[in-house]
Each structure stands twice: as C-alpha cells, then as structure tokens.
Amino acid sequence: MNTRIFKIALVLVIALNVSCKKSEAKLSEFKYADQPDAVTCNSGYDAVIKEALYAFEKDILTKYDQKGQNKLKAYRAYINNSISNRINLEATITPHSKAIYDVLKSKPELWDGTHLNYTSPVVTCIIDNIKDKKLQQSLVSLISTNSMRSELFTPALRSSSSYARDTYLATFLALDLYYSKFNTVDFSKVNLSNNIGEVLPGDLDKKATNATITPNTPAKKDDHAGHNHD
Secondary structure, X not given: OHHHHHHHHHHHHHHHHHHHHHHOXXXXXXXXXXXXXXXXXXXXXXXXXXXXXXXXXXXXXXXHOOOOOOHHHXXXXXXXXXXXXXXXXXXXXXXXXXXXXXXXOOOHHHEEOOEEOOOOHHHHHHHHOOOOHHHHHHHHHHHHOOOOOHHHHHHHHHHOOHHHOOHHHHHHHHHHHHHHHHHHOOHHHOOHHHHOOOOOHHHOOOOOXXXXXXXXXXXXXXXXXXXXXX
C-alpha cells in the first residue's frame, strides 16, 4: 500500500514539474549575446535579463535619438517622460522586446501581481550591486518600508547619470520602468513592427558621452535588509 502511494506521489511530482517547465516561455533569439554581461545573479536566466537590458536601450535609442545614438540623451528622455506619465509604449515596444517580456512574465518570482517583485532574489541581487549608493539606499529605504513605487523613486534619477554606465542600475530601470509596464498594453491592437528602427546591436554605445557600459563585478553580500532600482 505504501509503495503504491509513493508511486502515485512520484508521478504527480513529475507531472507537476513537467507542467511548470512547459509554462516557462523560451527566447528564440538572442540579438545581444556578444555584448558585455549585464548582471551576475545566478537566476538561471541572467542571459534573458541581459537581453532585456540591451533591447530596452535599443528601443529608447530608436524612439528618442535614432540619428545621434546618444544613450544618455535617450535615457534622460525616457526618464523624464516616465515622470510626466507621457511614455507611449505602443510606439516604443518592438517585437523582440515583446518576446523578451513573454519570457520574463513566465518567471513568477519576478512579479508581485502586475508589478516588479522588489524582494525577489534576482531583483534583490540587482539592487545590492547598484554602484550609486545614494540611489541604492533610496531604493532600500522605500522597499523596507513597503512604500516602493516607481513614481516615488524615478524623480531621484534626474540628478544622476550613473544608469548609463552601471548595468545593474540600468537593468533595474529596464525591468521596473519598461517591461513591468507592458501589462498595460493591448498587444492585439498594436503593430509592433512599426517601431523597428535601423539601430544595430553594435551601435548601442555610439556617442554615449561618457556612458560606455562595462561589465560589473557583483558586490559581496551585505547583512542589510534592503533592495532595488534605477
């Protein structure tokens, strides 16, 4: 009897595991595999997070400075429009960034409902490795008091440009200010192919005015209870 119960339980566990694996979307194309790593958080999908960052930067360059290819200018334009609630996602998202979002949204630990889960292990890792300690502490304080909202944190970015050099901060911004907002878009009514520009992967750092992305070395884990953002 015990053997039969064990076998049934084993079958159920295997079936559940297979089901979970099937529910996780896979990214069919990595356009930025040759770019520097964005984060090292041992999430199991760091490569997808890296792709998410570079796709985000490509999208905002195409939207805000396609000719000049100034990454800092594109970031500032996106941040300012985010603060004033004037981001037109339907005219910014590309088919590739939508494909990345489909993979990210299949990672349940990343999300708290329709919002980024600021206390998830991967987001915590990203926040812990942000180089701008003033911004990092602002994030940690907001999260620790359960009052973190994009509209409260984003204004602090106006006095900083570190997001153009720090891939951890930039990744936090990409996830929180860009991909987490995709749930507001009715993709059945949008032709994303209209948003594809001529920006190539190798052009991402062109004219980035002191904003070249370099790989970051993860910080040693501190015993603090904080986290996140760009």
